[in-house]
Amino acid sequence: MAKKRQQKKQQNFFPFIKWFWIIFGAGVLSVVLIFLLASWGVFGEMPTFERLENPETNLATEFISSDGETLGKLYLDDNRTWVDYETLPQNIVDALVATEDARYYDHSGIDARGFARALAFLGTKGGASTISQQLARQLFVGVRSRNLFEAVTQKIKEWVIATRLERNYTKQEIIAMYLNIYDFGYNADGIRSASRIYFGKEPADLKTEESAVLVGMLKNSSLYNPMRREELVFNRRNTVLGQMAKYGYITEKEKDSLQSREMKINFNPESHREGLATYFRMYMQRYLNQWVRENPKPDGENYNIYLDGLKVYTTIDSRMQRNAEEAVQEHMSNLQAEFFHQNTPDRNPTAPFLDLRKGEIDTIMRSAMKRSARWRHLKREGLSEKDIEATFHKKEEMTVFDWNSDSYEKDTIMTPMDSIRYYKTFLRTAMMSMEPQTGHVKAWVGGIDYKHFQYDNVIQGSRQAGSLFKPFVYAAAIDQLRYSPCYTLPDNQYSIEPGKHGNMLAWTPKNSDGKYSGEDMTLKNALANSVNTITAQLIDRVGPGAVVSMAKNMGITKEIPAVPSIALGTPDVSVYEMVGAFGTYANQGVYVKPVMVTRIEDKNGTVLFEYKPETKDVLSKDVAYAMINLLEGVTQYGSGGRLRHTYGKNNTVYKEIITGYPYELTNPIAGKTGTTQNQSDGWFMGMVPNLVTGVWVGGEDRSIHFNRLLYGQGAAMALPIWGLYMKKNYANEEIGVSKDAFEAPEEMSINLDCSQLQKDENVDTDDDLDDLDF
Numbered sequence: 033m034a035k036k037r038q039q040k041k042q043q044n045f046f047p048f049i050k051w052f053w054i055i056f057g058a059g060v061l062s063v064v065l066i067f068l069l070a071s072w073g074v075f076g077e078m079p080t081f082e083r084l085e086n087p088e089t090n091l092a093t094e095f096i097s098s099d100g101e102t103l104g105k106l107y108l109d110d111n112r113t114w115v116d117y118e119t120l121p122q123n124i125v126d127a128l129v130a131t132e133d134a135r136y137y138d139h140s141g142i143d144a145r146g147f148a149r150a151l152a153f154l155g156t157k158g159g160a161s162t163i164s165q166q167l168a169r170q171l172f173v174g175v176r177s178r179n180l181f182e183a184v185t186q187k188i189k190e191w192v193i194a195t196r197l198e199r200n201y202t203k204q205e206i207i208a209m210y211l212n213i214y215d216f217g218y219n220a221d222g223i224r225s226a227s228r229i230y231f232g233k234e235p236a237d238l239k240t241e242e243s244a245v246l247v248g249m250l251k252n253s254s255l256y257n258p259m260r261r262e263e264l265v266f267n268r269r270n271t272v273l274g275q276m277a278k279y280g281y282i283t284e285k286e287k288d289s290l291q292s293r294e295m296k297i298n299f300n301p302e303s304h305r306e307g308l309a310t311y312f313r314m315y316m317q318r319y320l321n322q323w324v325r326e327n328p329k330p331d332g333e334n335y336n337i338y339l340d341g342l343k344v345y346t347t348i349d350s351r352m353q354r355n356a357e358e359a360v361q362e363h364m365s366n367l368q369a370e371f372f373h374q375n376t377p378d379r380n381p382t383a384p385f386l387d388l389r390k391g392e393i394d395t396i397m398r399s400a401m402k403r404s405a406r407w408r409h410l411k412r413e414g415l416s417e418k419d420i421e422a423t424f425h426k427k428e429e430m431t432v433f434d435w436n437s438d439s440y441e442k443d444t445i446m447t448p449m450d451s452i453r454y455y456k457t458f459l460r461t462a463m464m465s466m467e468p469q470t471g472h473v474k475a476w477v478g479g480i481d482y483k484h485f486q487y488d489n490v491i492q493g494s495r496q497a498g499s500l501f502k503p504f505v506y507a508a509a510i511d512q513l514r515y516s517p518c519y520t521l522p523d524n525q526y527s528i529e530p531g532k533h534g535n536m537l538a539w540t541p542k543n544s545d546g547k548y549s550g551e552d553m554t555l556k557n558a559l560a561n562s563v564n565t566i567t568a569q570l571i572d573r574v575g576p577g578a579v580v581s582m583a584k585n586m587g588i589t590k591e592i593p594a595v596p597s598i599a600l601g602t603p604d605v606s607v608y609e610m611v612g613a614f615g616t617y618a619n620q621g622v623y624v625k626p627v628m629v630t631r632i633e634d635k636n637g638t639v640l641f642e643y644k645p646e647t648k649d650v651l652s653k654d655v656a657y658a659m660i661n662l663l664e665g666v667t668q669y670g671s672g673g674r675l676r677h678t679y680g681k682n683n684t685v686y687k688e689i690i691t692g693y694p695y696e697l698t699n700p701i702a703g704k705t706g707t708t709q710n711q712s713d714g715w716f717m718g719m720v721p722n723l724v725t726g727v728w729v730g731g732e733d734r735s736i737h738f739n740r741l742l743y744g745q746g747a748a749m750a751l752p753i754w755g756l757y758m759k760k761n762y763a764n765e766e767i768g769v770s771k772d773a774f775e776a777p778e779e780m781s782i783n784l785d786c787s788q789l790q791k792d793e794n795v796d797t798d799d800d801l802d803d804l805d806f
Contacts, residue, residue, distance in 0.1 A: 089213060090338075092113055092344050099349050106337050107219075112212065127240070131275045133163040136162065166415060230245070230258060245297075302335040341642075342634060345632070347474065348473065351767055354477070363752045372737065384731065385735045386735060386737060390503065396735070429444075463757070464722070464726045465611070495713045496602060500704055533575060539568075542564065563707070576595055587625060611724055617659045620775070674694075714747075716750035716751040729753070729755045
């Protein structure tokens with residue numbers, strides 16, 4: 033009887049067991065079927081094997097300095113530069129695994145335990161997404177849909193893709209991909225950009241607490257934004273540190289210490305208009321646009337400079353670039369204050385213009401209005417010129433440049449027409465520094481602030497050279513006539529008669545101070561003090577054609593008329609070309625075309641371009657060294673002497689705008705100042721054996737200038753930038769800027785010993801004066 037009841041009890045459980053296995057089997061088959069359906073694309077397109085092997089990620093073009101620093105990047109939407117796993121700090125890997133996927137190294141893309149926990153507690157005790165699944169979502173699935181059915185299918189796709197990623201990549205590669213792909217906000221695409229933008233350092237240099245901040249942002253970078261929700265991010269950082277301690281990556285003592293530390297964000301936004309070497313980077317953008325057209329991929333397509341992850345190795349030294357930008361800011365803010373002081377309404381009612389009638393000023397302003405981006409934009413929208421012009425006289429809120437603000441910006445209300453005039457009150461500048469032996473450009477500053485003044489005065493702008501052009505005349509005379517720096521000519525009024533050298537009328541320049549000593553003067557002394565009468569005699573002897581030929585051979589490409597007046601600097605030249613030209617003197621007579629790029633690589637490190645130097649023998653070594661000897665006189669006792677000497681008490685007013693004075697540089701320096709008519713342009717070119725640097729300062733229009741030579745000469749406007757820059761370079765011995773003497777040729781055929789002066793007895797003079805140029 034008992035046996036019957038036992039059999040009956042066993043029979044009663046059989047249906048439950050049977051249905052359990054049926055349901056379990058159906059569940060397993062359903063899961064398998066769902067995975068199969070997902071892999072076949074039933075729930076939406078799935079990535080191919082090729083896409084899994086080479087997922088499409090937009091990589092920014094990166095500009096790398098000669099000392100290995102990133103100067104900046106080119107990108108449209110994704111400011112991303114790839115970082116290999118080997119260069120990631122272990123602390124960020126540990127923080128990621130501890131916080132996002134504790135069993136990461138034990139599963140194959142799907143964490144079954146985590147999934148069961150999430151299902152049982154409806155996600156209240158943590159989600160189930162593994163790092164592999166999160167990567168799958170970032171790469172192929174996209175933002176989670178709010179539609180329940182679509183969200184479920186997306187999750188299924190994540191599972192399938194995650195398992196495929198695990199088969200195709202190592203655990204280390206998946207971590208690297210995930211950290212490289214994530215958007216941390218503020219153009220911080222990927223871990224490298226995030227590290228640089230939020231902490232101002234490379235990922236390898238991140239501290240544990242800094243890595244914890246970035247890993248904490250992975251949950252939701254918009255919510256955990258350190259610039260907007262500091263307390264929330266701080267708490268999230270400490271949660272990550274707690275997870276690291278929980279899983280044994282750090283000790284409890286380390287956790288307590290790290291959690292108590294202040295969260296220090298060093299925000300360094302990266303954009304095309306901000307950061308280091310902005311003008312240079314924008315020049316490089318134009319350069320690359322041309323380069324990709326001339327150098328297509330093997331399949332014939334052009335490289336995309338915003339998406340293909342090119343690495344451009346430049347010649348710029350980040351340390352020297354930073355010194356150059358600081359020197360420009362320090363001096364130009366000081367010089368601008370003096371310019372504002374001299375152009376208050378009571379001192380100059382037509383400020384910032386000088387010596388112009390109202391009609392002439394109106395013409396300049398209307399021309400500027402029609403060249404503006406605002407005019408072009410409204411013109412494209414179809415507005416009439418009358419309607420467009422009306423918008424220029426309506427006040428509106430705007431942010432403008434201001435030297436006195438910490439950010440160099442201020443908010444104000446003015447009309448667009450007033451803003452045009454306001455911006456014209458600011459003096460502009462350009463500076464370029466080059467190694468003469470290689471042509472490598474080490475620093476490039478195209479203006480005072482790229483965000484507000486985007487015209488690059490280094491290479492786009494050309495202005496009259498003034499006395500900076502005179503060395504071409506002297507070089508032609510020494511080269512052709514074998515004159516020595518000790519050769520003498522009389523400082524008398526000198527005239528070139530009508531009909532000679534293409535002149536229609538007599539040309540009789542006068543010295544800048546209108547005085548003539550009548551005494552014999554060495555070429556070295558004449559160039560040092562920029563004596564016009566001596567330069568006029570030299571160009572008369574060699575002819576303007578020889579001077580033009582000399583300038584062309586030294587890299588000047590602008591059209592130069594072969595007339596005597598070019599001797600005093602009437603031709604327009606750029607800082608870029610003048611630095612290259614003066615490099616010929618420092619490089620023993622060999623012209624080397626300025627170089628900005630040494631190598632270009634694709635994202636895989638394949639070399640696409642390597643530069644070949646362009647050189648030209650222009651002068652013999654002894655002629656080049658004689659020119660160096662001449663130009664050293666400028667800084668020994670000429671217009672560049674303030675680099676070495678201290679002024680007396682009577683010059684205190686003047687010294688206020690000579691930023692950084694006294695410079696007290698004692699090493700050999702060759703240089704030349706330049707000042708054009710009405711003080712419209714101030715130049716200085718300075719050279720040491722391994723560095724040639726050119727500086728220009730002036731207004732946007734020639735009618736914007738100082739009213740006195742005291743303030744408007746090249747020695748006051750441009751030379752201080754060079755002095756500040758060189759002092760900063762010398763303060764860092766690792767940069768390696770030379771303090772040595774220039775190398776003399778083994779055989780010197782030109783006399784440099786002025787104890788035996790050469791004198792010319794056959795000089796024609798004339799008393800007429802009708803021109804002025806400095």
